[in-house]
Amino acid sequence: MPAFSFNDTLLLATVLFSVGLAGVLVRRDLVFMLMSLDIMLNAAALVFVGAGARWHDATGQVMFVLILALAAVETAVGLAIIVCLHARGRPTLDADTGNLLRG
Amino acid sequence: MGEILLPLIILCPLVASLVVSVSAGRMGACAIGTVACAGVGLSAVISVILSVMLLSGPATDALRVVLWPWMRIEGFSADIAFTLDRVSMVMILVVTIVGLLIHVYAAGYMRDDPGIARFFGCMTLFVAAMVVLVLASDLLCMFIGWEGVGLCSYLLIGFWYDDPANTAAARKAFYMTRMGDVALLCGLLLLATATGSLRMGTVLAAVTDGQLPPFSVNAAAALILVGALAKSAQIPFQTWLPDAMAGPTPTSALIHAATMVTAGVYLIARLHDLFAMAAPVMAFMAVLGALTLLMGACKALVQSDLKRILAWSTISQLGYMFLALGCGVWQAALFHLMTHAFFKALLFLTAGAVIMRAGHEQDIFRLGGLRHAMPGLTMAFVAGASALAGLPLVTAGFYSKEMILSGVWHVHFGLTREWGLSGHPLWGIALLGAFLTALYIFRCVFIVFCGKAGTRAVGRTSRLMSIPLGCLCVLSLSGGVIEMPDTLPRLHLFSALLDPGVPLSHADEPIWLVLAGAIVPLAGLGVAWVLWGRRVSVMREIPGQAAIIRPARDGRGMDVVYDRVFVQPLCLLVWLTRLDIADHAITGTGRLTRAASAGMFRARAGVVDMLAIRATGMARWADHLPGQFQNGRVRWYAAWIATGLCAGLAMVVLS
The missing domain is CATH 1.20.5 (Single alpha-helices involved in coiled-coils or other helix-helix interfaces)
Known part of the structure; x- marks a missing residue:
């Protein structure tokens, strides 16, 4: 008997995803946006883990490891972009100012 | 021989006309006159030669020439063909000889006119057209001449085209005769559809054989009669002839004597077999002729223009001819046509000479006392006037009028089986007309030549003009003796010439009939002498005459009718069309x-x-x-x- 039922897991994952999405949409700060993305990824990972526990399959754990790696890489690239922007002379973390590609 | 000569009668005036017209402005007046007279004279000579040839043969002999076929279609054919028989021989002699005399006169009369070439071109063409009309043996070919005569009369009446009145008169003559021409053409087409040919012999044979239904015969006769009435200025078409006086005087003489107005009489005389089958039309024609002769005489009595008097007298005399034709005595009509041609040409030519010498004065009341100034012309005019009045024994008019009167006396129109019409009332009208004729022409004579001197006469009549007058004098005095009533010496050359087989209409007439015809003109002469001839004119003292004379003189009555019937509807139509x-x-x-x-x-x-x-x-x-x-x-x-x-x-x- 697990501590959480699968439904509770999914509910938690949804809440987490929603929080992450809201963070991405609402916060202007690039660092916070990266953090929110990580939260969203973690929500997805949580679903995998919950599913693995539900169907007693180890693949869910594997997928979590993969997502963990993906999150690390994504964070690394995002931070690199921020640093790069700093190096180019844009000392700001506001995502809305970086809209040179607007139509 | 005859076949060659016959077309030459037409060709001579035609060539003369062409030569004169083409050479306008390049030939002198003398040369133009010579050419024209030569053209008509040659044709007169040829006519005489052919007449002699024809008379030497049997009476039914006729000279026929077919020049060329005109048209050949299914059921109809027409030729350009000419015939010279006894009837057309008489007519051709009158046309060419009187035409020649008028041409000779005109050569003197028109000597100083700048348009002399145009004048003679039209005159000779006129004669040529009339000769075509007379000689044609095909009715369609005759129609060419008929239209040619109408055209030339239009050209000659409007000869002095500077004056709008003259051109109006010319147009009037043209329109009036054109109305009749339409009727004539309708009649000819009716005959053509009924018989398939317009050759006179074929048509008349078909009619006399009874191949045509009576309605067609009557309709065709009536339509042809309308054409003839218009051409001869009878009621109701009489209005154009007095206006036709606008032309030069030789033209008037030609129209009245030889060519134009006699065409209607001649046509009916040619087709007398057709008309003999149409009794109602004949009776109508006789009544119309009687009315016309009376009306013409009354109109002539109140005119003051010398030429207009003669014009109305022509209408009146043509009325006599139509009366005779209507009564079936077409020989008398032709005889009167001949004598009328002589004395009417004489009267017109003399009047022209008088007017010319009196300074172009045409009002008889301003002329006067001219017998001292121009005795020769006076004699000529008196000769013409006595012939017109028909003074007994010595003039041509007496014999021809006598022939008509006796014919009218004997006639009886059998319109239906039990109901007929006697000729006696018509005879009375004709006699009254004879009285009026003598009255009006001697009124003219007395006023113009006797009495107080009016305008002064100038110059003298040239020889060129006086010679034709002399010839016409002789003809109009003695031209009638070839045919006499039975009570006088038995002499019937004219009717024997035309038709020896037919019994004479005046062979057995009572003597008082001739006496009446002889006395009435004398009575007219006497009354005229009382009224106008004496020193103190009775006419001046008759009260209230102006009230009668003035409306009658204008002669507008018929014009008003034409105005109402034809002109005003047309004007309305034009007005409507202009609104568009x-x-x-x-x-x-x-x-x-x-x-x-x-x-x-x-x-x-x-x-x-x-x-x-x-x-x-x-x-x-x-x-x-x-x-x-x-x-x-x-x-x-x-x-x-x-x-x-x-x-x-x-x-x-x-x-």
């Missing part, structure tokens, strides 16, 4: 169409424009909208992705 309802309708439609098309164009342009502008706007907006999405803000992109994801999920889940 159809044109207005078309123009209106066109204008409406144009307005509608403009409106539609504008509407279409508006709609298209509006659509285009809207479409452009929408396109621009639609172009702009995706641009809005591309605002470069990452968060918005993320929001859209999330929205799309939500929408997709919702669709999958809810569907």
Whole structure:
């Protein structure tokens, strides 16, 4: 008997995803946006883990490891972009100012 | 021989006409006159030769020449063909000889006129057309001459075209005769459809054999009669002839004596077999002739223009001829036509000479006492006047008029089986007409030549003019002795010449009939002497005469009728046409169409424009909208992705 039922897991994952999405949409700060993305990824990972526990399959754990790696890489690239922007002379973390590609 | 000579009668005046017309302005007046007279004279000589040849043969002999076939179609054929028989021989002699005398006279009369070439061109053409009319043996060929005569009369009446009155008179003559020509053509076409040919012999044979239904015969005769009435200026077509005095005097002489107005009489005399089958038409013609002769005489009695008196007297004398034709004594009509040609030509030519020498004064009341100044002309005019009045024994008019009168006396119109019409009232009218004839012509003689001197006479009559006058004098005094009533010496050359088989109409007439015909002109002469000839004129003292004379003199009565019947409806039509309802309708439609098309164009342009502008706007907006999405803000992109994801999920889940 697990501590959480699968439904509770999914509910938690949804809440987490929603929080992450809201963070991405609402916060202007690039660092916070990266953090929110990580939260969203973690929500997805949580679903995998919950599913693995539900169907007693180890693949869910594997997928979590993969997502963990993906999150690390994504964070690394995002931070690199921020640093790069700093190096180019844009000392700001506001995502809305970086809209040179607007139509 | 005869076959060659016969076309030459026509060809000579025609060639003369061509030569004179073409050479206008290059030949002198003398040469022109010579050529014209030579043309007509040659044709007169040939006519005499042919007449002698014809008379030497048997009576039924006739000279026939077919020059060329005119048309050949299914059921109808016509030729250019000429015939010289006894009837056309008499006519051709009158036309060419009187025509020649008038031409000789005209050569002197028109010597100083600048348009002499045109004048003689028309005159000779006139004679040529008349000769065609007389000689043609095909009615369609005759119609050529008929129309040619009408055309030449138009040209000659309007010869002095500077004056609008003259051209109006010419037009009037043309229109009036044209109305009759239409009727004549209708009659000819009726005959052509009934018999398949217009050759006179064929037509008359078909009619006398009874091949045609009586209605066709009557209709054709009536239509031809209308044509003849118009040509001969009978009631109701009489109005053109007095106006035709606008032309030069030799023209008037030619029209009245030889060529134009006699054509109607001649045509009916030629077709007398046809008319003999149409009894109602004959009776109608006789009554119309009697009325015309009475009306013409009354009109002539109140005219003051010398030439107009003669014009009305022509109408009156033609009335006699139509009376004779209507009574079936066509020989008498032809005889009177011949004598009338002589004395009417004489009267006109003399009047022309008188008017010329009196300084172009035509009013008889301003002339006067001319017998001392021009005794020769006076004698000629008196000779013509006595012939016109028909003074017994010594003049030609007496014999011809006597022949008509006796013919009218014997006639009886059997209109239906039990109901007929006696000729006696017509005889009375004709006798009254004879009295009036003597009255009006001697009124003219007494006023012009006797009495107080009026205008002064100048110059003298040239020999060229006096010689024809002399010849005509002789003819009009003695031309009648070839035919006499039985009570006088038995001499019937003329009727024997025309038709020896037919018993004479005046062979057995009572002597008082001849006496009446002889006394009446004398009575007219006496009354005229009492009224106008004596030193103290009775006429001046008769009260109230102006009230009668003035309306009668104008002769407007018939003109008013024509005005009402023909002219005013035409004017109305012209007025209506000038308003041009159809044109207005078309123009209106066109204008409406144009307005509608403009409106539609504008509407279409508006709609298209509006659509285009809207479409452009929408396109621009639609172009702009995706641009809005591309605002470069990452968060918005993320929001859209999330929205799309939500929408997709919702669709999958809810569907």
